[in-house]
Amino acid sequence: MKILIDARLYGLENTGIGRYSFHLVNELSKMDKSSEYFLLLREKYYKTLSLPKNFHKILAKSRHYSFYEQIEIPKLIRNVNPDISHFLHFNVPLFYKGRYLVTIHDLLMHRQKSRDASTLNPLFYGVKRLGYGVVFKNAVLNAKSIIVPTNTIREELGAFYKIDMKKIEVIYEGVELNKEKDKDSKCLREKLPKKYFIYAGNAYPHKNLERVIEAIVFLNKTKFGEDEPVKLVLVIPRGVFRERLKDKIKKYNAGQYVEILGYLEDWELAYCYSNSLAFVYPSFYEGFGLPGLEAIKSGTLSLVSNIAVFREVYKNYAIYFNPYDFSAIERAMEDVLTMEDSKRKKMISEGKRYVSKFSWSDTARNTLDLYEKSV
Numbered sequence: 001m002k003i004l005i006d007a008r009l010y011g012l013e014n015t016g017i018g019r020y021s022f023h024l025v026n027e028l029s030k031m032d033k034s035s036e037y038f039l040l041l042r043e044k045y046y047k048t049l050s051l052p053k054n055f056h057k058i059l060a061k062s063r064h065y066s067f068y069e070q071i072e073i074p075k076l077i078r079n080v081n082p083d084i085s086h087f088l089h090f091n092v093p094l095f096y097k098g099r100y101l102v103t104i105h106d107l108l109m110h111r112q113k114s115r116d117a118s119t120l121n122p123l124f125y126g127v128k129r130l131g132y133g134v135v136f137k138n139a140v141l142n143a144k145s146i147i148v149p150t151n152t153i154r155e156e157l158g159a160f161y162k163i164d165m166k167k168i169e170v171i172y173e174g175v176e177l178n179k180e181k182d183k184d185s186k187c188l189r190e191k192l193p194k195k196y197f198i199y200a201g202n203a204y205p206h207k208n209l210e211r212v213i214e215a216i217v218f219l220n221k222t223k224f225g226e227d228e229p230v231k232l233v234l235v236i237p238r239g240v241f242r243e244r245l246k247d248k249i250k251k252y253n254a255g256q257y258v259e260i261l262g263y264l265e266d267w268e269l270a271y272c273y274s275n276s277l278a279f280v281y282p283s284f285y286e287g288f289g290l291p292g293l294e295a296i297k298s299g300t301l302s303l304v305s306n307i308a309v310f311r312e313v314y315k316n317y318a319i320y321f322n323p324y325d326f327s328a329i330e331r332a333m334e335d336v337l338t339m340e341d342s343k344r345k346k347m348i349s350e351g352k353r354y355v356s357k358f359s360w361s362d363t364a365r366n367t368l369d370l371y372e373k374s375v
Contacts, residue, residue: 106287174360
């Protein structure tokens with residue numbers, strides 16, 4: 001079987017989809033020695049990625065969401081003539097007519113109507129939304145099969161496009177942080193506050209970080225900050241939304257309570273999680289919710305929004321709050337600070353046991369089964 005994978009977003013630095021691409025490719029390379037794989041990669045990983053002999057790298061110069069990908073990607077795929085192609089994101093070129101699977105991670109842009117999450121002017125934003133709608137609909141309607149990370153997204157996708165639900169396959173993601181035990185954590189420990197809650201991810205508006213900033217200020221000013229402040233550590237890659245978040249920190253006079261870190265390696269992230277009071281995940285909307293699971297696996301608690309996808313994924317192994325009410329977030333933080341040590345240890349232990357069920361090898365195996373069924 002010849003399988004082509006559009007892996008242009010491969011790499012942990014590309015956050016959620018990058019991590020999904022990274023682990024899927026790595027696990028497939030371990031378990032499938034009989035199929036031939038062709039990976040579309042950007043220049044960085046085209047040059048550096050080392051793979052088994054049955055994996056072939058193809059340089060793709062076009063960026064995601066660009067006009068050029070509409071021309072280049074179909075041409076690259078035709079040169080390979082695969083039995084099946086797998087697009088790891090919704091941007092399937094409109095002119096590609098071959099057999100393919102697509103992974104749909106969420107329907108965020110379907111819900112997000114305002115320009116808050118964009119840096120484009122109104123004209124270009126309107127054009128972008130129109131293009132997004134056309135490309136997304138094409139990807140969904142013409143796919144042989146669609147992979148989604150949760151039943152919540154499956155139901156949402158099926159209802160929106162009125163498609164046969166048998167076409168949509170739920171394949172959960174795995175949970176793994178690549179720890180490097182020989183790394184010296186002393187320097188990192190010195191950078192961290194004594195007591196802190198942590199968030200890691202992007203700073204897009206739907207992540208709802210403003211309310212967490214409100215909550216940490218309220219917590220310190222009214223409850224726990226007299227002797228030693230309880231801090232909020234935000235691990236956020238550089239970008240315009242990170243800069244906008246700094247304005248929110250100034251707005252609430254929260255500078256003494258909030259620290260922003262940039263990109264961290266997996267071992268650093270795992271260390272920060274394990275030494276935190278809890279991971280705080282206040283999103284209004286997600287497709288899966290991987291960071292909170294990674295935090296639990298690293299040995300801390302997760303405080304998460306009371307939304308359907310988190311209820312599906314985290315079940316009873318997280319502490320829930322109303323994401324629209326900063327005082328509800330503050331109360332969840334307060335519960336953690338006042339929690340008996342025995343209860344905390346029990347929750348972390350049970351959470352770790354639960355999270356161990358999420359395996360990237362299972363993700364890859366189920367995906368490979370779907371390739372075989374779709375040919």
